[in-house]
Amino acid sequence: MDLGPGHIELAGVVKSFDGFVNAVDGVNIKIPDGSYCCLLGPSGCGKTTILRMIAGHEDPTAGEILIGGENVVGLPPVARRTAMMFQSYALFPHLSVRDNVAFALRVRGISKAERHKASDAMMEKVQLTEFADRLPAQLSGGQQQRVALARAAITEPRVLLLDEPLSALDEHLRIQMRQELRYMQRELGITFVHVTHTQLEAIALADLVVVMEKGKIRQAGAARDVYASPKDRYVAEFLGGQNVLSGQVQTVNGHLAVVVAPAGTGITVPLTPGIHVDKGDSIAIAVRRDDVELVRPGAAAADGTASVPGRVTAIEYQGYFVKVMLDADGNQDFVVYVSERKFFGNPLGVGDAVLATWPVDVARLLH
Amino acid sequence: MGARDRIFGWVYVSPLLLVLVPFFVAPLLVVITASFLESDGFGGLIATPTLGNYVDIFTSLLTFNLYLETIKFTALTWFFSLIIGFWVAYFLVFHVRSPLLGIGFWTSNIIRMISWIPLLGKEGLINMSLIKAGVVHEPLEFLLFSSFSVVVAYVHQLTIFMVVPIFNAMARIDKRVVEAALDAGASRFDIVRLIVLPLSKNGIALGSIFVVSIVMGDFFVIKVMSGGGSASVVGALYEDVGVLQYPSAAASAVLLTIVVTLLVTAILRTVDVRKEIAR
Amino acid sequence: MTAADHAVRPGAVSKAMVAHAIAPRAGGRPWTFYVLLTVFVLYVLALYGPMICIYILSFQDVRGGLVFPIKGFSLHWFVDLFTQVRTGDVKGSFDRSVKLAAIVTVITVVVSFLAGMAFRRRFRGDGIVFYLMIGSLVAPGLVLSIGVGLLMHFIGVEGRWYTTAVGAQLSWTLPFGVLVMFAVMSRFDRAWEEAAYDLGATRWQAIRLVVIPILAPGIVAVALFGFTLSYDEFARTLQTAGSLNTLPLEIWTITLNVTSPSLYALGTITTIVSFTIIVACLGSIALMQKRRASRVPAY
Numbered sequence: 037m038d039l040g041p042g043h044i045e046l047a048g049v050v051k052s053f054d055g056f057v058n059a060v061d062g063v064n065i066k067i068p069d070g071s072y073c074c075l076l077g078p079s080g081c082g083k084t085t086i087l088r089m090i091a092g093h094e095d096p097t098a099g100e101i102l103i104g105g106e107n108v109v110g111l112p113p114v115a116r117r118t119a120m121m122f123q124s125y126a127l128f129p130h131l132s133v134r135d136n137v138a139f140a141l142r143v144r145g146i147s148k149a150e151r152h153k154a155s156d157a158m159m160e161k162v163q164l165t166e167f168a169d170r171l172p173a174q175l176s177g178g179q180q181q182r183v184a185l186a187r188a189a190i191t192e193p194r195v196l197l198l199d200e201p202l203s204a205l206d207e208h209l210r211i212q213m214r215q216e217l218r219y220m221q222r223e224l225g226i227t228f229v230h231v232t233h234t235q236l237e238a239i240a241l242a243d244l245v246v247v248m249e250k251g252k253i254r255q256a257g258a259a260r261d262v263y264a265s266p267k268d269r270y271v272a273e274f275l276g277g278q279n280v281l282s283g284q285v286q287t288v289n290g291h292l293a294v295v296v297a298p299a300g301t302g303i304t305v306p307l308t309p310g311i312h313v314d315k316g317d318s319i320a321i322a323v324r325r326d327d328v329e330l331v332r333p334g335a336a337a338a339d340g341t342a343s344v345p346g347r348v349t350a351i352e353y354q355g356y357f358v359k360v361m362l363d364a365d366g367n368q369d370f371v372v373y374v375s376e377r378k379f380f381g382n383p384l385g386v387g388d389a390v391l392a393t394w395p396v397d398v399a400r401l402l403h
Numbered sequence: 404m405g406a407r408d409r410i411f412g413w414v415y416v417s418p419l420l421l422v423l424v425p426f427f428v429a430p431l432l433v434v435i436t437a438s439f440l441e442s443d444g445f446g447g448l449i450a451t452p453t454l455g456n457y458v459d460i461f462t463s464l465l466t467f468n469l470y471l472e473t474i475k476f477t478a479l480t481w482f483f484s485l486i487i488g489f490w491v492a493y494f495l496v497f498h499v500r501s502p503l504l505g506i507g508f509w510t511s512n513i514i515r516m517i518s519w520i521p522l523l524g525k526e527g528l529i530n531m532s533l534i535k536a537g538v539v540h541e542p543l544e545f546l547l548f549s550s551f552s553v554v555v556a557y558v559h560q561l562t563i564f565m566v567v568p569i570f571n572a573m574a575r576i577d578k579r580v581v582e583a584a585l586d587a588g589a590s591r592f593d594i595v596r597l598i599v600l601p602l603s604k605n606g607i608a609l610g611s612i613f614v615v616s617i618v619m620g621d622f623f624v625i626k627v628m629s630g631g632g633s634a635s636v637v638g639a640l641y642e643d644v645g646v647l648q649y650p651s652a653a654a655s656a657v658l659l660t661i662v663v664t665l666l667v668t669a670i671l672r673t674v675d676v677r678k679e680i681a682r
Numbered sequence: 683m684t685a686a687d688h689a690v691r692p693g694a695v696s697k698a699m700v701a702h703a704i705a706p707r708a709g710g711r712p713w714t715f716y717v718l719l720t721v722f723v724l725y726v727l728a729l730y731g732p733m734i735c736i737y738i739l740s741f742q743d744v745r746g747g748l749v750f751p752i753k754g755f756s757l758h759w760f761v762d763l764f765t766q767v768r769t770g771d772v773k774g775s776f777d778r779s780v781k782l783a784a785i786v787t788v789i790t791v792v793v794s795f796l797a798g799m800a801f802r803r804r805f806r807g808d809g810i811v812f813y814l815m816i817g818s819l820v821a822p823g824l825v826l827s828i829g830v831g832l833l834m835h836f837i838g839v840e841g842r843w844y845t846t847a848v849g850a851q852l853s854w855t856l857p858f859g860v861l862v863m864f865a866v867m868s869r870f871d872r873a874w875e876e877a878a879y880d881l882g883a884t885r886w887q888a889i890r891l892v893v894i895p896i897l898a899p900g901i902v903a904v905a906l907f908g909f910t911l912s913y914d915e916f917a918r919t920l921q922t923a924g925s926l927n928t929l930p931l932e933i934w935t936i937t938l939n940v941t942s943p944s945l946y947a948l949g950t951i952t953t954i955v956s957f958t959i960i961v962a963c964l965g966s967i968a969l970m971q972k973r974r975a976s977r978v979p980a981y
Contacts, residue, residue: 093876114882126873130895130973140881143891171973191881412805419797419856420811422789426853427818430829437832491725494718512914513933514949518732521739528735559728571865591714612820620822620917623934637824644828644921653832656825667820 040069041104041117042194042227044090049099051085051251059085060096061251067229067244069104069194072221074238075231077248077274083231084199090229091120091197103195118195119188123203125180127172133183134159134168140191158186161223177205178213185220196221198230202237214240235275239263247271268403269320278322279370280402281344285317292396295319299365303342305399313401320402326373327398330360330390343393346370348384360384364392431660438653456654465639466655470662473636476550476625477618480557484614485607487558488565492606493599495566496573497581516556516624523547523555548630556628557618564617565610572606573599608674612667619663733953740946759947772948775932778843780955782928783912785844786851790859790908791901793852798863799893802872819857823917826853831921841924850918855911859904866900899967906963913956 044067051060060082067073075083088094090101092113100107108116119140128136134155135142141151159165162182172180181201188196201217202210218241221228232238238245239259246256247270255262255271266272272280283295286302293313294302305321313319333345346364353359358379364370372392384390438456441449460466522528523546530542545551576599584594622637636659643652743754763772801808818826830850834841841847874896878888894901916930923931929952936945 091880093880113880120877120880122873122877124871124873126871126877128874128877128892128896130898139878139883139891143878143881143883143887187877187881412800412803412808415796415800416805416808416811418793419800419815419860422793422849422852422856423811423814423818425833426830426849427814427821427826430826430833431821432829433833433836434825434829487721487725490718490721494722498715498718512916513930513937514736514945514952515733517937517945518736518949521735522732559732562725563729591712612816616820616822620820620824622824623916627937637822640824640828649828649832652828656822656828659822660825663820663822664817667816 039105042069043067043102043104044073044195044227044229045100045102046086046090047100047102049086049089049096049101051082051089051094052097058097058251060089063099063251063253065246065253065256067227069227070225071243072218072228072230072241073244073246074242075229075246075248076233076235076238078233080250081248082251083246083248087120087197087199087229087231090195091118092116093120116195117191117193118197119191119193120197121181121184121188121199121201123199123201125172125184125204127180127183127187129172132169132171133164133175136172136183137186137190139187154190158190162186162220178209181205181213182216185217189220189224193226195227195229196224198228200231200233202232202234210237217241239275247274249274264324265400266322266402269322272320272322272402277325279325279328279364279367279372281321281323281364281367281370283319283321285313285315285319288313288315293319293401295321297344297365297367301344301365303344303399304396305342305401306397308401311401311403321399322402323394323399325371326357328372328392328394330372330374330384330392333389333391335391338393340396341393342396342399343391344370346390346392348386348388348390351384351386362390362392434653434656434660436653437649438657440650442648442650456650457658459651460654460658466658469634469636469639472633473619473625476553476557476633476635477615479554480561480618481611481614483554483558484562484565485611488562488569488610489603489607491562492566492569492573492603493595495570496576497599512560513623515560516627519552519556519559519628520547523552548628548632550629550633553625553628553633556624557621560624561614561617564613565607568609568613569603569606572603576602605674608670611670615666615670616663619659619666733949736946736949737953739943740950742943742946759943760951762942763944763947763951771927771932772929772936775927775929776952776955778926779913779929782843782847782851783909785848786855786912787905787908789848789852790855790912791905793856794859794863794904794908795894795897795901797856797860798867799889801860801864802867815857815860818853823854823915824920826850827918827921830918834922841922843919843923843926843928846922846924847919847928850922851912851915854915854918855908858907858911862900862904862907866897866903870897899970902963902967902970906960909959910956 044065046063046065049060049063050058052058063082063086075086077083085094089096090103092108092111092115096109099109101109103116103118113120128139131139134152137158138151138155141154146154156165156168159168162185164179164182164186167175167179167183172183175183184201198217202213205213214237217228217230230238230241239262242259244256245259245262247254247262249270255267262271263275263277266275266278269280272278281295281297281303283297283303286294286296288307291307292304293307294304296302303321307313344364344367346362348360349363349368350361351358352361353376356376357373358376360372360374360379362370362372370392439452439454441451441453441455520527524530525542525544525547527547529546530539533539534542580598581594584598589597620637622635622641625633625635626638636655640652640655640659643649643655740759741755741757742759743756801812827850830846831841834846839846870893874892875888878892879885883891914930915928916934919928919931927935933948936948
């Protein structure tokens with residue numbers, strides 16, 4: 037079976053720097069050739085370490101790393117046909133843009149004329165031609181990123197590794213550069229592995245989102261799967277967009293369970309295949325923030341809905357939706373996204389009592 | 404990468420060791436050994452271990468006086484070079500923000516030292532101007548060939564060793580910390596006392612190490628500038644060597660090295676110099 | 683051209699803002715500025731004043747003495763310096779000093795660079811090496827000089843300015859060189875080196891094409907330091923130079939014997955030489971820095 041040259045597989049990869057703590061703790065993942073993969077997680081979760089191990093700048097303590105079907109552990113970076121884009125871009129400050137881009141060719145002994153030709157062609161591709169003679173310090177952040185990209189891509193790698201490439205940019209730029217990255221990936225047709233701690237960035241860019249915590253993969257899948265159908269509490273909370281409620285199982289009835297929150301409210305929730313629950317178990321429930329409707333208390337709860345009483349603690353206008361934060365039944369983190377028009381049709385104020393309701397079917401049990 | 408790096412570490416540092424061992428470690432060991440031997444009176448050494456040299460040194464009042472004298476000059480030089488050096492560095496960093504240029508080492512130490520003579524002498528420029536201006540009626544004797552001129556020459560030569568490390572330390576202070584303090588209402592003196600001073604401690608320590616070790620180890624400045632009026636530990640050492648009394652010179656040298664090491668260690672204890680330098 | 687190209691890298695703190703952290707809000711300088719300025723000016727005057735007197739006095743007339751007033755201007759003492767036998771072998775010792783300094787400088791640069799590279803990662807015994815270096819720095823020069831002299835005596839090696847003196851001087855210049863290298867390398871981002879490896883450079887290529895060019899100003903600083911320290915070195919060279927003197931040793935002998943303004947002429951000449959060399963080095967550093975000067979895009 038031909039997996040494609042840029043197919044990456046990590047099998048049982050472990051990395052320990054000090055012999056005590058595993059920075060990467062037994063990771064297994066398959067990244068399809070030509071896909072855009074984002075490694076997502078907070079600082080210290082091991083995502084950058086994995087990136088560097090794929091690149092060859094670190095060696096795993098145990099496990100195998102296969103690129104295009106061959107085990108690359110022990111091979112130096114240049115032999116793997118991967119290229120890395122560093123967080124700080126690491127552009128050589130003493131070389132012009134053209135020479136920066138041509139560097140990989142220079143160390144391979146390619147003649148000046150030839151490598152300048154190749155460098156010019158690459159700069160054309162990323163629209164940097166007019167900056168060819170400038171030094172990196174004379175470029176803006178977005179321009180520097182393109183130089184870094186061009187420099188890495190000129191070696192025609194099968195995998196491009198990006199270490200938090202957008203972190204150094206401000207909000208506005210970040211969103212713009214995001215699209216450039218996606219565009220470049222489609223143009224080049226190679227596998228991109230992109231490390232980030234920004235959830236929205238990951239789900240915007242990636243074909244495959246890998247959510248990590250403390251050296252382990254918590255969930256990997258398409259952006260929509262991870263965001264809308266998180267498997268466990270950590271993923272749900274990290275990706276945002278979900279409210280997580282804790283409680284104890286009170287009754288199990290066919291394909292439904294009733295979970296009782298600490299404050300006493302019973303919530304009916306459908307059972308998730310694959311998660312086995314018994315009466316008395318502690319369990320967590322996830323409800324999407326935009327699935328929740330807020331009604332004034334006293335209005336009857338519609339059939340087929342679950343609900344939780346609460347009190348408004350804060351209101352944030354976010355343009356096309358309004359973020360309403362509640363203290364719901366003792367749960368301080370309950371957030372509801374209300375469409376802007378709907379909210380201002382019947383605006384709430386801080387301190388108002390409300391009932392948060394949602395259709396029973398949309399809630400999910402979490403591991 | 405790890406193991407390979409470690410080997411490379413040793414390969415890279417071996418040239419340094421290639422110099423340090425024969426030209427620092429070995430001579431030091433030789434001197435220490437010589438201090439325990441006897442002299443045959445003609446510059447040779449008799450291989451009979453003895454503590455005699457050390458006994459002589461420790462029981463000699465001369466030794467005590469010499470150290471007193473040398474330490475006096477060290478302390479004075481340190482004090483003045485620190486005060487001048489600190490404020491010069493402060494001025495350059497906080498009021499002028501200019502990068503420090505390594506100017507000043509344009510001529511030989513010795514000539515630079517002697518250059519004070521036409522200024523400070525009885526017929527020197529300073530005295531002549533003072534007399535002309537009517538401030539004094541007779542030339543000031545103490546200006547030259549005195550403790551005063553010794554300290555002046557030392558401070559002249561060594562303040563730069565204070566300025567450079569202190570400048571580097573101060574330049575690294577995050578200016579925004581200072582701004583925050585100003586915002587909070589601190590006066591500029593408060594800022595110097597509570598922010599600049601503690602954060603330049605490493606630079607001060609490094610400069611102090613240079614100054615102390617150089618003054619303690621010097622012999623010609625004190626000899627020339629005091630006109631022979633004062634002596635120093637190393638000066639006496641030099642004379643011993645001149646008459647080929649190697650063992651007693653060696654013992655004296657060992658004692659001096661121990662004293663300097665103690666002083667430097669004491670200074671090093673107040674700061675983590677290594678962290679200051681290597682990142 | 684997207685809007686992205688027009689934006690400046692965020693987070694850059696402007697130099698002007700940083701420089702005036704101490705300047706008061708009300709505009710104008712505080713009185714402390716003038717006090718410090720005075721201190722600084724006095725310091726600079728004291729630093730160069732005496733030497734300026736020497737330069738002036740070296741043009742003293744034949745009839746003049748060692749001190750002011752100037753009786754007339756002439757180049758007599760310069761001539762005297764080079765022709766009179768009793769003033770010592772100035773030309774020869776100067777020659778030797780420059781050659782010795784050149785040798786010491788080259789070795790210092792190479793060894794300091796290597797040592798600086800070594801110390802970037804921890805290795806076994808790195809503490810010992812570090813303290814050995816500091817020890818070599820603070821050890822009284824004369825003590826080491828004597829030690830080397832005795833060592834030479836026992837091994838049976840003759841002291842020569844181009845062998846043993848080189849080693850003795852290196853024990854003084856290397857610690858300085860390495861310390862400067864530490865400071866320079868701490869500002870070196872390892873990502874540059876990693877990027878070079880990533881792009882396919884061998885270890886040697888990375889050093890040659892990336893590390894050294896970026897560190898170049900620092901390396902020149904070490905060279906400058908090394909040359910100056912060697913050229914001026916006295917105590918450690920004293921016992922190790924052998925029968926032929928370097929310039930500082932020669933000057934020492936002269937000061938003990940000669941009492942005429944030809945000594946001042948010597949000072950003037952040595953200054954001119956050192957000055958020229960230092961200006962050349964600073965010039966090359968400035969040139970390199972200018973090439974890297976950061977400028978915000980003009981549009």
